[in-house]
Every structure is written in structure tokens, then in C-alpha cells.
Amino acid sequence: MSLLLGRWQMRTALGLHRPSRKSRISHTTAHKWVGLAHIGPILGLAPSTTLQVNTDKACPMDLHGVVVTYAETASVGLLSSSRKDQLTPHSLAFYMDVIASGTVLGAKPTDSPEQVTAILGSGCAENFLDDQSMWRDYGMVEFFWSRESRDHPWVGHHFTLHVHRLSWGGSTVNRAIRARYGRFDRHLQFGKLERLLAKRGVHMEDVPDPNAPTHTLHWQPASQVSVRVWRSPERGERRRGGARIGDVYAISSSMSAEQVAWYRARYG
Structure with a gap:
């Protein structure tokens, strides 16, 4: 065509x-x-x-x-689609790609530190909990690894997009991501994101969230990506950056079907 x-x-x-x-x-x-x-x-x-x-x-x-x-x-x-559902040429395409593919610019949650660096660059803060746990902070995106001991290689565990950090302002988005997708909005409404994903044939399932009622949890089975959404403030809580009800708080991969089943059994 x-x-x-x-x-x-x-x-x-x-x-x-x-x-x-x-x-x-x-x-x-x-x-x-x-x-x-x-x-x-x-x-x-x-x-x-x-x-x-x-x-x-x-x-x-x-x-x-x-x-x-x-x-x-x-x-x-x-x-x-109606005007309010049209995709803007900013961050929505990025989030849709992450949720549909389970990767960040092709970087998988199981990739090694070297593989992630090759994609996102070396501009990150490296952090260690101990000799067996490490994560790299790329601003909005964090990748996590673990290993059995110092004699073993790092094994990718998961990544998280801290979408809520965008509302703080500043240079939160990694350069490689910004170069690909352009400017990012400070807020991401889950309702709009879910509608656009559904039009691409990518559907989210609701999962009981242990943080309810302040948050809800949603899961994409094929990519095993989870989305946590801010729903209501805790009593006396003030949200940094002016987060709005319905804003996506974080996007993570991967969440297995076994984890979802456990959440449903425990919190459903």
C-alpha cells in the first residue's frame, strides 16, 4: 500500500x-x-x-x-481513532514498543552488562547491594543483574522503567532513547496507553497488586511486561513532581506467568 x-x-x-x-x-x-x-x-x-x-x-x-x-x-x-487517542510523536511509541517486545531498544532483561552498554551507552550510575547484586541506573531505565559469586558472570534479572521520574523534570531520559524517540512527556496516562496497545493487538491483563489501593498492576502475557499505575495517594502523602491519578508509575520486565499466578492466589 x-x-x-x-x-x-x-x-x-x-x-x-x-x-x-x-x-x-x-x-x-x-x-x-x-x-x-x-x-x-x-x-x-x-x-x-x-x-x-x-x-x-x-x-x-x-x-x-x-x-x-x-x-x-x-x-x-x-x-x-479520535483526536485524544492519536499517538503523539513523543514517548508513547517508546512505551508501546517496550511493552510489546519486552526490550528497551532491543536490550533484553537477560542481557549481560556489556550487551546493555552496547545499546544504551556507558552514561550510567553503577550500584551494588553486595557481591551478588548490581544494577545500572540510566535515568528513567534501570537494569538489574545477579551472580552466584565473584567467580561467576553477571546474569540479567530484570529492567524497570521508572516513568514516575519524568515528572521530576531534568535529563531523565537516556540519550540513546531520546535520539530514537524524541521528546518525552512528563506524564503517561495508563488509560490512553492501554487503548493504543489494544489497537495494535497487545492486550493487558489485570493482576492483584499488594500495593492496592494506591496502585494497580497490569501484565502483558506474551512479553511478560508488567505496568504499575498510581491510583490514589496514601493519607498525608505528597507526590513529588505532581503525579496524577492514572499515571503509569513503572514498567518492568520480566514478570513470569508463575509470578502472576502467585499474586492472584495471594492477593486475588
């Missing part, structure tokens, strides 16, 4: 609904967004759709006919 987009379709897809100087997009920025196939999930394109941008002098976006092939694992109806 080949799709030719007009300037107003592009403006709607990118969330630029009113022409203004502030809404002008440079060729470099547009190439990054389009070249990384962010427009595909925004518009809900079918797999392997060839996307061609049609621009003219009246268009305030200097896209110059960028062409991109969008290949996703699932498809939804073109422009069928």
Missing part, C-alpha cells in the same frame, strides 16, 4: 493543529520523526505501508517529500 499525505493530514498526525512560528518543523526534526516511522503508529497504518509526504510552499513544515516504509506488527483503521 502506498499513501500520499497532504500537509493538513501531516499537521493533524504531528499534533500541529494551528499554523504558527512555534509549530514550524525543521527538515532535520521532521526526518527524525518520519524516518523512525513515528507517523505510522500515529495514523494507524497497515504493515509495510509506504508513506510519502506531499508538501508545498504554503505548508509551514519543511518536509520536502520524505518517504518512509512503515512496518509494524499490527494494523488499525486509518485515522479511525
Whole structure:
């Protein structure tokens, strides 16, 4: 399928609904967004759709006919979602990719420290609980390893995206992630994320959370990714950064089916 987009379709897809100087997009920025196939999930394109941008002098976006092939694992109806459900060219694509794949830019929870460094870079804080436990803090993302002793190699245990840290501001997102996905919003509403995932055929299951009622827990069986959502403050608690009810607190991998069964038996 080949799709030719007009300037107003592009403006709607990118969330630029009113022409203004502030809404002008440079060729470099547009190439990054389009070249990384962010427009595909925004518009809900079918797999392997060839996307061609049609621009003219009246268009305030200097896209110059960028062409991109969008290949996703699932498809939804073109422009069928309401405006509030449209994917923005920011962080939502990243979270959807993590939940669908169970990886961070391809880095798996079982990868070695060297493998994760090759993907996310060396800009991290390394921490040790003891000789057998270590984790690396990449800002929003943390990877965890364990080993039997100093004579054994580190074995990947899990990773966690501390989404709640985004509300604090500052340089929370790793450079490699930001280079791939662009700017991140400070808040991620689970309701919107869940709807967009469902349109890609990725469905979440509810799991009893020991932290209820302040949090709820949700799980993706195929990727074994769990999502913890903030639901209500504890009495007298003040949330740093102004977290909102319904915000995603953290995303982690991996959570096995056995763990889910244990949670359901214990807290269900």
C-alpha cells in the first residue's frame, strides 16, 4: 500500500493543529520523526505501508517529500481513532514498543552488562547491594543483574522503567532513547496507553497488586511486561513532581506467568 499525505493530514498526525512560528518543523526534526516511522503508529497504518509526504510552499513544515516504509506488527483503521487517542510523536511509541517486545531498544532483561552498554551507552550510575547484586541506573531505565559469586558472570534479572521520574523534570531520559524517540512527556496516562496497545493487538491483563489501593498492576502475557499505575495517594502523602491519578508509575520486565499466578492466589 502506498499513501500520499497532504500537509493538513501531516499537521493533524504531528499534533500541529494551528499554523504558527512555534509549530514550524525543521527538515532535520521532521526526518527524525518520519524516518523512525513515528507517523505510522500515529495514523494507524497497515504493515509495510509506504508513506510519502506531499508538501508545498504554503505548508509551514519543511518536509520536502520524505518517504518512509512503515512496518509494524499490527494494523488499525486509518485515522479511525479520535483526536485524544492519536499517538503523539513523543514517548508513547517508546512505551508501546517496550511493552510489546519486552526490550528497551532491543536490550533484553537477560542481557549481560556489556550487551546493555552496547545499546544504551556507558552514561550510567553503577550500584551494588553486595557481591551478588548490581544494577545500572540510566535515568528513567534501570537494569538489574545477579551472580552466584565473584567467580561467576553477571546474569540479567530484570529492567524497570521508572516513568514516575519524568515528572521530576531534568535529563531523565537516556540519550540513546531520546535520539530514537524524541521528546518525552512528563506524564503517561495508563488509560490512553492501554487503548493504543489494544489497537495494535497487545492486550493487558489485570493482576492483584499488594500495593492496592494506591496502585494497580497490569501484565502483558506474551512479553511478560508488567505496568504499575498510581491510583490514589496514601493519607498525608505528597507526590513529588505532581503525579496524577492514572499515571503509569513503572514498567518492568520480566514478570513470569508463575509470578502472576502467585499474586492472584495471594492477593486475588
